[in-house]
Every structure is written in C-alpha cells, then in structure tokens.
Amino acid sequence: MQLAKHIQKFTGLDDNVVAAICNKFTQITARKKEILLEEGQRCCHYYYVEKGCLRLYFTDDKGVEQTIQFALESWWMTDLNAFNKNSNSSYSIQSLETSTIMGIENKTLQSLMEKHPALEKYFRRIYERAYSAALFRMKVLRLPKDISYNMFEKQYPEFVQRIPQKILASFLGFTPEYLSELRRKKAKHK
Amino acid sequence: MQLAKHIQKFTGLDDNVVAAICNKFTQITARKKEILLEEGQRCCHYYYVEKGCLRLYFTDDKGVEQTIQFALESWWMTDLNAFNKNSNSSYSIQSLETSTIMGIENKTLQSLMEKHPALEKYFRRIYERAYSAALFRMKVLRLPKDISYNMFEKQYPEFVQRIPQKILASFLGFTPEYLSELRRKKAKHK
DNA sequence: ATAAAATCTTAAGCTGGTTTAAGAAATGTA
C-alpha cells in the first residue's frame, strides 16, 4: 500500500502504528470518468491517490468545466473548505482513469490526528507541498498561454498523453480549440 | 504581540512556552513600499504580519509586476519553495503599508518545530488555511474579470480603499486601465 | 464488427481586455 509507505516516510512512525492508521481508511476503486464528489453535495471524504488520477473542477455560468487541479499518485484531494466545515462542495471530483484511492471521513481523520500527533507533521508537510504547488500554479497562470502550455508539456510529457486535451485545456485556462491551434503552431515550427 | 496569541489559540500551549517560541523571532518594522525580499535573492525569512500588509509578486517578461497574493494581519508569507530549499526566490515581497512583522529563519523554525511538536499542528492549520484560500482564488481567477472584481470589492471593501488600484489590478489579473474602466461602468449603472 | 458518442481539428468572424498615449489627480518630499 502506497499510503502506508508515504506516512512512514514523512513521520518515521512504527510499521504497526502506520498499519493501524491506514486501517481506518476505505479503499476505493474508481472507474474512468467516475464522479467521486458532485458540486453541491456533502463533501464526506478526503482522497489519497494510490494509483491513477483525479481532477477537481467546477462548472462555470456558461456550463464549461473549469479544472482547478489534478491529483496523481501520492497526492491528496478534496474540497478542503467543504470537508472541514462538513458543508456542500463547490467543486466536483472525477477520476480520469481507473484509480485506486484511499478515502477517509473528517471525524475519523480528526480522531486519528488526536491519537497520533505525528500525523500533524505528516499533514503539515502535505499541505506545505500543496500550498507551494498552488503558488507556483498561480504564477504559471499569469504567463502567456502558449508559454504555460509549453511549460506543462515539458514538465509532464507523459501526463499530456494520458489525459484528454479538453481537460488539459480547462486546467491551463483556455479552450480546447485554442489548445489545438497551439499544438499545430508548435508542430509547424519544428 | 499578535503572534503569541495566534499560536496559543491554535495549539493551546502554555503562555511561557509560547513566549519562548516567539522569542526566537525578529521583530521588523517595514516602511510603506519597502522591499523585504527581492526576486533572485536568497529567501531567508518567513514573515508573520502583526500589523499592516505584504504582497508577493513577480515581474513578468514585459516588466509588469504580477501580484500573486497579499498577507494581512495574522497571515504568513514567504516564497515557500525558496525558503525550504534555501535557494533564490522567484518572487519579491513588498510591504504596502508601514507594517509590523515577525521574521524567522528556516533553521530556527526547524529547530523550534523539533523542540515543540505542537507547532506542527499550528503550521498544519496555517497551511491548511493557506491552501484552501489558494484553491478558492484559483476558482475566482477563472471567472469573468468584472465578476471577480465585484466579488473582491464586496468581500474586502476597506482593503480596496487601502491599496493602490494598480496593485489590486495586478492581483485580479488585469491592467489598471481596465480596472478604471470597470469602476466607471459600475458607477454609471447605479 | 458496428453504431453511437465523445473528442479533436480547422477556419472565419468576433470580443474582452490590452496597448499606447496624454492629461488629471493624488502623493511624497524639500
């Protein structure tokens, strides 16, 4: 199990303690395109991606899905605000592939953290990483669109192949048609 | 001191322990417009805003300053990636007002966290809040510009008065000229 | 294998927001 190794790596906790922690999680297999959380519904779970890929998105006033972020292996995903306040979600979460996921509810997570303070360190580092990535992404979104596409392609070449173009476009903040145009221009200039 | 109260509130630590922790911080008074960290320089400090306001920004290829985020009272700010890796910063940090700030170096912070594991909980919550805010901001930046301006004005009416328009524009992702136009249009329609 | 659905491409016309430029207002400084 990836999660156990991950927690072990960040906390240095004993194997059997880690096992007891992981025991509180529910293992979920999500099919390609399966919706794990729907905008407006109660956000009951925090998800850890063992294998596969999730995306967090919302649907704008024009009905277009806007992808906020992806979660690949070893990343966590939820609508954090809704999860913590036990309120309705402002986002949807979808599995982009057949994914293996560990899910946990808020109450369970809180009691785990109380019982195992070392988990505070684990999540401190998880959030630190997530926040740092969010800052970087904020910067990238300010660059001209062609540049942010090139950066993304360079950094995640295999991932660009893995996901539908339209979803990548919605992540980078433009239309699929424009992404198509960028790709054509780029191919031409080689 | 705000910081002590803040740590106390999130961790429940003893007053004298909190005092010992805060003792490791350096108190800084930054003048209006003072630059605390310059893009390309070593990022040596994490800043906690006691009073005033900081902004994190970078200068794009056209020489335009792009504001990534603000830190008001009780918020933390640094180039997290550079701070953790002890490397050069990709951003600058500027005080927008006469601000009172608490600064700490990475080594000192790490040793504080080792000595006081309760601080892990403190920063877990700080990062959690920061990450949640970053997600929300990502969503707002996807909305039409006039809407994101209206949302911002509604949520922080006094802050809109406090900071220069051009900096607000760079935060919302458009030009000062366009912000001017939006304001004029809005005033007309009343 | 085959039909249906989803995705991707191309191209033309269009628009939200930028650029440029110049004057007005506010702010900082001696």
Added chain:
DNA sequence: TACATTTCTTAAACCAGCTTAAGATTTTAT
C-alpha cells in the same frame, strides 16, 4: 508651499484568445 513623482483616468486602435460550426478521428458500448 511648490515641485517631482507616482497613480489614475479616458479614449482609440489593436490583438490574443473565444465562439461558432462542421468535418475528421478516436473511444465506448453492444
């Protein structure tokens, strides 16, 4: 108080990226 500097406004010309639409390709389901 006056001068210099920065910020804000206005308006016109412009363009990066969107919209629309229709055909081509790929994926999914049976």
